[in-house]
Amino acid sequence: MNEPEKNESRRSFLVKLSTSLAALSAVVASVPVLSSFFAPLLEKTPQVWRNVGELSKFKVGDTTLVQFQNADPEAWAGVTAHTAAWLRRDSEKSFTAFSANCTHLGCPVRWEKDAELFMCPCHGGVYYKDGSVAAGPPPKSLVRYKVRINKNQVEIQTSPVPITSISA
Amino acid sequence: MKFLKKIWHWVDDRSGLTEIFLPLIKHPVPPGSKWSYVFGSATLFCFILQVITGVALALLYQPSSSGAYQSLEFITNKAAFGNVLRGIHYFGASGMIIMVGVHMIRVYITAAYKYPREMGWISGVILLFLTIAMGFTGQLLRWDSNGVWSSVVAAEQLGRVPVIGRPLARLLLGGDTIGGHSLSRFFAYHVFIIPAFIFLVVGYHLMLVIRNGISEPPKAGRLVDPKTYRQWYKDMLKKVGVPFWPYAAWRDIIFGTATIAVIILLAVFAGPPKLTQAPDPSMVYSQPKPDWYMLSIFSLFALMPARIESYMIVIGPLLTIFLLLALPFASNKGERSPLRRPWAVFGSVCVVVFVLSLFLAGERSAWSPSFNAKPLTAAQINSADTTVISGAALFYKKGCLYCHKINGQGGLKGPDLSHVALRLSAGQMTTRIINGGDQMPAYGGIMSNGDMHKILAFLDSRR
Numbered sequence: 001m002n003e004p005e006k007n008e009s010r011r012s013f014l015v016k017l018s019t020s021l022a023a024l025s026a027v028v029a030s031v032p033v034l035s036s037f038f039a040p041l042l043e044k045t046p047q048v049w050r051n052v053g054e055l056s057k058f059k060v061g062d063t064t065l066v067q068f069q070n071a072d073p074e075a076w077a078g079v080t081a082h083t084a085a086w087l088r089r090d091s092e093k094s095f096t097a098f099s100a101n102c103t104h105l106g107c108p109v110r111w112e113k114d115a116e117l118f119m120c121p122c123h124g125g126v127y128y129k130d131g132s133v134a135a136g137p138p139p140k141s142l143v144r145y146k147v148r149i150n151k152n153q154v155e156i157q158t159s160p161v162p163i164t165s166i167s168a
Numbered sequence: 169m170k171f172l173k174k175i176w177h178w179v180d181d182r183s184g185l186t187e188i189f190l191p192l193i194k195h196p197v198p199p200g201s202k203w204s205y206v207f208g209s210a211t212l213f214c215f216i217l218q219v220i221t222g223v224a225l226a227l228l229y230q231p232s233s234s235g236a237y238q239s240l241e242f243i244t245n246k247a248a249f250g251n252v253l254r255g256i257h258y259f260g261a262s263g264m265i266i267m268v269g270v271h272m273i274r275v276y277i278t279a280a281y282k283y284p285r286e287m288g289w290i291s292g293v294i295l296l297f298l299t300i301a302m303g304f305t306g307q308l309l310r311w312d313s314n315g316v317w318s319s320v321v322a323a324e325q326l327g328r329v330p331v332i333g334r335p336l337a338r339l340l341l342g343g344d345t346i347g348g349h350s351l352s353r354f355f356a357y358h359v360f361i362i363p364a365f366i367f368l369v370v371g372y373h374l375m376l377v378i379r380n381g382i383s384e385p386p387k388a389g390r391l392v393d394p395k396t397y398r399q400w401y402k403d404m405l406k407k408v409g410v411p412f413w414p415y416a417a418w419r420d421i422i423f424g425t426a427t428i429a430v431i432i433l434l435a436v437f438a439g440p441p442k443l444t445q446a447p448d449p450s451m452v453y454s455q456p457k458p459d460w461y462m463l464s465i466f467s468l469f470a471l472m473p474a475r476i477e478s479y480m481i482v483i484g485p486l487l488t489i490f491l492l493l494a495l496p497f498a499s500n501k502g503e504r505s506p507l508r509r510p511w512a513v514f515g516s517v518c519v520v521v522f523v524l525s526l527f528l529a530g531e532r533s534a535w536s537p538s539f540n541a542k543p544l545t546a547a548q549i550n551s552a553d554t555t556v557i558s559g560a561a562l563f564y565k566k567g568c569l570y571c572h573k574i575n576g577q578g579g580l581k582g583p584d585l586s587h588v589a590l591r592l593s594a595g596q597m598t599t600r601i602i603n604g605g606d607q608m609p610a611y612g613g614i615m616s617n618g619d620m621h622k623i624l625a626f627l628d629s630r631r
Contacts, residue, residue: 038339039342039349040338040339040341040342040343040349041335041338041339045343045344065450065452067450068450070344070345070347071344071345072343072347073347073348074233074347074348074349075348076232076233076234076235076348077233077234077347077348078232078233078234078235078348078447079234079446079447079448080233080234080316080346080347080348080350080351080447080448080449081347081348082448082449082450083345083449083450084449084450084451084452100450100452101320104324104469105320105321105324105325105469106317106320106321106323106324107317107320107321107456108317108449108451108452108453108454108456109452110452110453110539112567114565114566114567115565115566115567115614116614117567117609117614119537119539119567119570121454121455121456121536121537121539122317122321122455122456122457122466122470122536123466123469123470123535123536124470124535124536124537124571124581124607126537126609128609128613128614129614134604134609134610135604135605135606135607135608135609136474136535136607137469137470137472137474137477138474139474139477139478159344160338160344160345161320161323161337161341161344161345161346163323163324163327163333163334163337164324164327164328164478165327165328165330165333165334166328166329166330166333166478166479166482168478
């Protein structure tokens with residue numbers, strides 16, 4: 001092996017070494033950067049039960065709007081930490097809680113008391129009293145939240161915004 | 169004077185200003201590139217306006233889920249010229265979207281995307297989608313109830329992506345629900361991430377204009393041949409090219425100035441969109457509607473057959489992106505003149521008509537129940553029969569009027585029933601009311617026989 005060739009292989013080794021080191025430092029730096037972007041996927045929020053009022057507040061047969069806090073409201077979330085559900089007292093002992101999000105594209109459905117229908121303002125989705133689709137584009141029934149009676153208090157379990165998947 | 173000249177010479181020599189920029193502004197362009205060539209630069213003018221007014225808004229804005237809405241109220245009602253500033257930023261966005269669209273149609277109709285300008289088209293397509301992303305995220309930053317529900321709608325759309333839909337939706341909202349992380353993320357997208365890409369791609373797009381030259385106005389019968397085009401273009405410029413500054417640029421300046429003047433006038437006299445309610449996701453009595461440039465898509469989702477919709481939400485955008493990117497590969501040579509490419513003109517007209525019709529349909533939003541319909545008046549009912557009168561009251565209470573019109577009052581979703589008894593018998597109406605249809609609930613399980621009888625009496629009196 002003559003001199004210039006030896007130099008060339010030494011050079012190319014050093015080039016590879018230095019670019020690899022640069023790439024490595026970039027990868028290391030990108031770990032916290034990408035973590036901030038993917039943060040919502042890295043942490044799991046445990047769901048909690050929220051009190052929505054005393055049992056006596058709800059009349060049998062009535063459907064009312066209840067508002068409660070999300071599972072893990074940040075100090076800077078303000079009013080955005082609120083969620084709503086439509087709660088109906090089916091009998092003395094049983095309740096049904098519907099998500100207020102239309103299963104079509106998530107807009108807020110409203111309960112029309114006299115018509116006994118849930119209606120969505122965005123694209124005209126309509127649901128019957130039991131949450132099943134009555135008309136319009138929604139692909140599936142309104143999502144139900146878990147609800148329980150705890151010592152004379154009605155409690156709803158927090159839940160992610162219901163996202164309709166393609167197979168629905 | 170001599171001294172100042174000396175200073176300028178020093179600055180120019182050491183900074184290289186003339187050396188770098190003179191060839192750029194003086195680069196030769198084909199003659200005859202007239203008013204149809206101004207839309208790209210108008211887009212750029214709008215973008216610069218957006219950057220400047222965006223920075224000004226950032227001086228007044230609170231990028232947090234809890235504070236953004238109050239700061240918007242402050243900008244709108246209290247800050248000096250705050251409302252005008254918002255207006256300029258809003259109409260600047262509108263202007264940018266319109267100019268991007270017109271520029272793109274011009275490039276397509278005159279086939280300026282053909283050899284050797286394929287990358288110009290591709291970078292332009294990327295810029296189109298970045299611009300739409302800016303429009304959408306910007307609308308969210310208004311952070312009123314419309315902003316909140318628009319982000320939920322976007323999350324629902326992402327949720328339709330197979331397998332990774334739910335994580336994508338979660339990523340967009342910044343968690344399980346709307347909350348503290350949502351607005352911070354939208355702010356970062358709108359103010360840092362997307363603009364950074366726009367700066368990069370705009371720079372590249374302009375670099376390509378200098379490198380490949382602007383396309384010469386097409387002439388029927390003069391074909392683009394990749395083997396000879398570059399040499400031909402070079403020779404043509406040498407023979408008849410004119411310097412960009414000032415012989416072509418003056419039109420860009422006049423049109424750009426006029427565009428910005430219109431934006432400012434609209435900002436002053438029409439003003440920005442009114443703020444809706446606070447960004448509280450538990451306030452369900454809200455009627456979300458996107459800004460005008462998203463309205464066509466909003467309509468598409470309402471009008472598409474429900475069976476294919478979930479698929480189209482995913483396939484539609486992907487197919488659009490694919491087709492746009494594939495265009496310069498599918499045809500990169502041959503005829504450029506719109507006179508010899510009638511299908512290209514026809515296709516463009518179809519797209520424009522399609523988008524405009526959807527926009528107009530969105531303005532009407534006939535598919536939405538008209539919640540603000542008022543109970544029918546005695547004049548509208550026009551009957552002394554008590555059954556008919558109580559039927560009319562029920563027609564309102566049961567939600568029928570939200571979708572059906574009676575003598576000018578009511579919704580647009582279903583047929584106008586002002587004269588329904590002329591075309592349907594009582595039996596036919598009963599069947600329809602009991603069974604409903606795709607667009608109408610089946611009232612069979614909801615309404616008592618007595619109510620049904622009254623409503624039928626009312627409808628049967630509509631002649």
